[in-house]
Amino acid sequence: xxxxxxxxxxxxxxxxxxxxxxxxxxxxxxxxxxxxxxxxxxxxxxxxxxxxxxxxxxxxxxxxxxxxxxxxxxxxxxxxxxxxxxxxxxxxxxxxxxxxxxxxxxxxxxxxxxxxxxxxxxxxxxxxxxxxxxxxxxxxxxxxxxxxxxxxxxxxxxxxxxxxxxxxxxxxxxxxxxxxxxxxxxxxxxxxxxxxxxxxxxxxxxxxxxxxxxxxxxxxxxxxxxxxxxxxxxxxxxxxxxxxxxxxxxxxxxxxxxxxxxxxxxxxxxxxxxxxxxxxxxxxxxxxxxxxxxxxxxxxxxxxxxxxxxxxxxxxxxxxxxxxxxxxxxxxxxxxxxxxxxxxxxxxxxxxxxxxxxxxxxxxxxxxxxxxxxxxxxxxxxxxxxxxxxxxxxxxxxxxxxxxxxxxxxxxxxxxxxxxxxxxxxxxxxxxxxxxxxxxxxxxxxxxxxxxxxxxxxxxxxxxxxxxxxxxxxxxxxxxxxxxxxxxxxxxxxxxxxxxxxx
Numbered sequence: 001x002x003x004x005x006x007x008x009x010x011x012x013x014x015x016x017x018x019x020x021x022x023x024x025x026x027x028x029x030x031x032x033x034x035x036x037x038x039x040x041x042x043x044x045x046x047x048x049x050x051x052x053x054x055x056x057x058x059x060x061x062x063x064x065x066x067x068x069x070x071x072x073x074x075x076x077x078x079x080x081x082x083x084x085x086x087x088x089x090x091x092x093x094x095x096x097x098x099x100x101x102x103x104x105x106x107x108x109x110x111x112x113x114x115x116x117x118x119x120x121x122x123x124x125x126x127x128x129x130x131x132x133x134x135x136x137x138x139x140x141x142x143x144x145x146x147x148x149x150x151x152x153x154x155x156x157x158x159x160x161x162x163x164x165x166x167x168x169x170x171x172x173x174x175x176x177x178x179x180x181x182x183x184x185x186x187x188x189x190x191x192x193x194x195x196x197x198x199x200x201x202x203x204x205x206x207x208x209x210x211x212x213x214x215x216x217x218x219x220x221x222x223x224x225x226x227x228x229x230x231x232x233x234x235x236x237x238x239x240x241x242x243x244x245x246x247x248x249x250x251x252x253x254x255x256x257x258x259x260x261x262x263x264x265x266x267x268x269x270x271x272x273x274x275x276x277x278x279x280x281x282x283x284x285x286x287x288x289x290x291x292x293x294x295x296x297x298x299x300x301x302x303x304x305x306x307x308x309x310x311x312x313x314x315x316x317x318x319x320x321x322x323x324x325x326x327x328x329x330x331x332x333x334x335x336x337x338x339x340x341x342x343x344x345x346x347x348x349x350x351x352x353x354x355x356x357x358x359x360x361x362x363x364x365x366x367x368x369x370x371x372x373x374x375x376x377x378x379x380x381x382x383x384x385x386x387x388x389x390x391x392x393x394x395x396x397x398x399x400x401x402x403x404x405x406x407x408x409x410x411x412x413x414x415x416x417x418x419x420x421x422x423x424x425x426x427x428x429x430x431x432x433x434x435x436x437x438x439x440x441x442x443x444x445x446x447x448x449x450x451x452x453x454x455x456x457x458x459x460x461x462x463x464x465x466x467x468x469x470x471x472x473x474x475x476x477x478x479x480x481x482x483x484x485x486x487x488x489x490x491x492x493x494x495x496x497x498x499x500x501x502x503x
Contacts (some may be wrong), residue, residue: 012495020449024443026312035080036098038073045146051183052139052149053081054194055175061197063172064088064131064165065153068096069139070109071146072122077101077109086197087168091125091132091152106150112136113148118180124155131155137176149176167214171205172282178254195258195271201282208277210237212249227264237279246270251279259290260286264483314348315490337465339414346371346410347403364397364405364440365390365433371406372431375413386417387424392433397496402470405442405494411464416446419462424448427487435496442492450484 035053037046052183053069057195060083068082079099084090093249102112112119113136119133132152139147159164178184178468186193194271197203203218204212215232224233238248246268250257253274267289271282317343325337349370373424376388397405413429421427431445457469457480472480478494 008186015275035069035071037071039071039078041071041146045140048183049080049139049147049360051192051194052147052179052190052195055179055184055196056081056083056149057196058194059083059149059151059172059175059179060085061087062168062203063151063153063176064157064169065151066090066092067152068092068150070101070113070148070150072113076103077106077113077148080171088157089130089154091127091130091154093128102149105137106134108134108136109148109150112138113145116140116142116145134160137180138477139180141181142196149179158176164216167205167216167440168203171203172326174278175273176273177278182254184273185254187250187257188259189255193256193258193273195256195273195282197282198266198284200284202284204281204283206237206251206279206281208334210248211235212237212240219281219283222266222268222283225264226266237281240482241266242268242270246283247272247279247281267469279481310348314344318344318348342375342410342414343467344406346406349374349406351447360399361396362399362402364394367402367406368394368409368431368433368442371410372413375410377415386421386429387427388413388417388431388433390431390433394433394435397440401440401476401494401496404475404491405440408468408471408492409442409444412444415462415486416444416448419448421446421448438495438498440494440496442494443489445487445489447487450486451482452487455482455484457478 035046035050039051041049041076049071056067056069057184064085066084068079070077070079072078077100079096079101082092082096084093101109108119108121118135118137119211122132124131126132132154133305134150134152135149136148136332138145139149153169157169161169184193185191185388200218202222203213203214203216204219207213212233214234220232223240228235232240237251238244240247241263244417246257246259246261247270250272251274254276256271256273258269258271260267262268262307265287266285267287269284269286273280321341321344322336325334325341328334328337349367372388374389376386409431413431416429420431429444429446432441432445434441435445457465469480472478472492476494478492481491483489483491
């Protein structure tokens with residue numbers, strides 16, 4: 001198993017009250033399976049261990065070393081989650097999840113677990129040419145441990161750390177200390193909190209007096225872009241852009257908070273972990289991301305509006321054709337106009353679905369059911385005892401393909417009813433759909449009189465079939481075939497990308 005780290009929830013509250021020192025969390029059954037614990041544990045222990053596991057990547061990146069969480073399994077310690085830093089070389093480059101830690105190989109882990117206190121070894125080890133030192137910290141209550149976090153730190157990081165490395169490793173230790181006895185709690189929702197470092201993050205440390213004692217270069221740049229005058233270090237947390245909401249209320253708690261704030265014309269994504277006292281602050285300028293998301297939302301709204309207007313225009317055309325059909329004195333002209341109404345309405349169905357969607361694709365099987373029902377209702381007045389059934393699923397289909405297929409489906413169903421079953425006055429039409437890799441199959445079959453002798457699609461005078469042929473062959477680049485056995489079977493194969501967005 002490879003630990004999958006989930007992103008934190010983005011809180012949207014602008015005001016909050018200080019959190020108590022410890023907030024209760026709710027146990028949920030999925031926590032057992034998240035870590036695949038080797039044996040049942042109390043609910044509080046499962047909540048705590050799960051929260052530690054989800055914050056391992058943050059600790060690994062801040063601390064410049066690989067970390068592993070192990071729990072007791074029949075007198076042995078078994079790894080249930082681990083993480084490797086993206087900021088430094090790792091002593092252990094592959095996941096150890098599921099492995100048993102041998103007491104002779106990892107004495108620090110057993111000493112911390114058995115003794116209930118942190119253990120740091122001065123013994124240097126070497127693997128793959130990398131020298132490193134190991135430390136361990138128990139996870140549990142003051143009276144009982146139910147897990148241990150093992151941390152390996154490369155010698156090259158220890159021997160010549162810069163100012164930033166020293167600050168980051170100190171913050172990693174503070175996070176470790178906080179997680180040792182209790183999980184991180186979201187002060188807004190009361191649920192578990194976890195996060196990780198992002199590429200553009202600025203990192204700050206706030207002390208017991210609510211004053212910034214360290215700010216990474218990224219953090220300094222972000223604060224200045226957001227309108228801060230002067231230096232960041234030495235500033236009171238509440239005076240930073242957005243700090244009064246994102247940082248200050250968390251400093252005197254062991255809670256945490258994630259919030260995106262608009263300040264100084266910038267969008268700042270804050271994630272703050274309280275140490276009681278003090279805090280770790282991660283901040284990212286997401287202004288460009290927010291702007292792009294807003295642009296996408298505007299484009300989506302514009303596209304939906306276009307589809308809505310196209311649908312309205314098609315419905316208006318259909319209404320005009322109906323009016324013309326009622327006024328004509330020619331039965332043949334009225335019939336032709338009624339067929340035109342069906343064709344226009346079938347395309348309007350797809351645009352109506354697109355107008356309600358944020359994607360440029362639709363579930364064609366749903367559109368087909370609507371179109372077929374529309375055709376069925378159009379011939380209901382004839383008194384014929386005809387049933388129409390639609391079966392199968394297609395999933396999402398690109399809008400251009402769905403629009404053309406809807407027209408084809410309407411034509412074939414109408415043709416089956418009018419020419420295959422009308423003379424008998426009864427029968428059944430079945431529309432079957434099936435999605436295959438890179439292809440969609442649409443089959444329309446009826447139990448009517450079948451194809452006439454010598455039927456040739458190319459020489460057929462049927463306008464509906466001519467439309468179907470043109471759309472399938474030229475527009476959809478598909479194939480069309482007819483067969484007659486106890487009725488008529490029309491099979492259409494159309495190329496469709498497996499992912500609608502590829503179209």
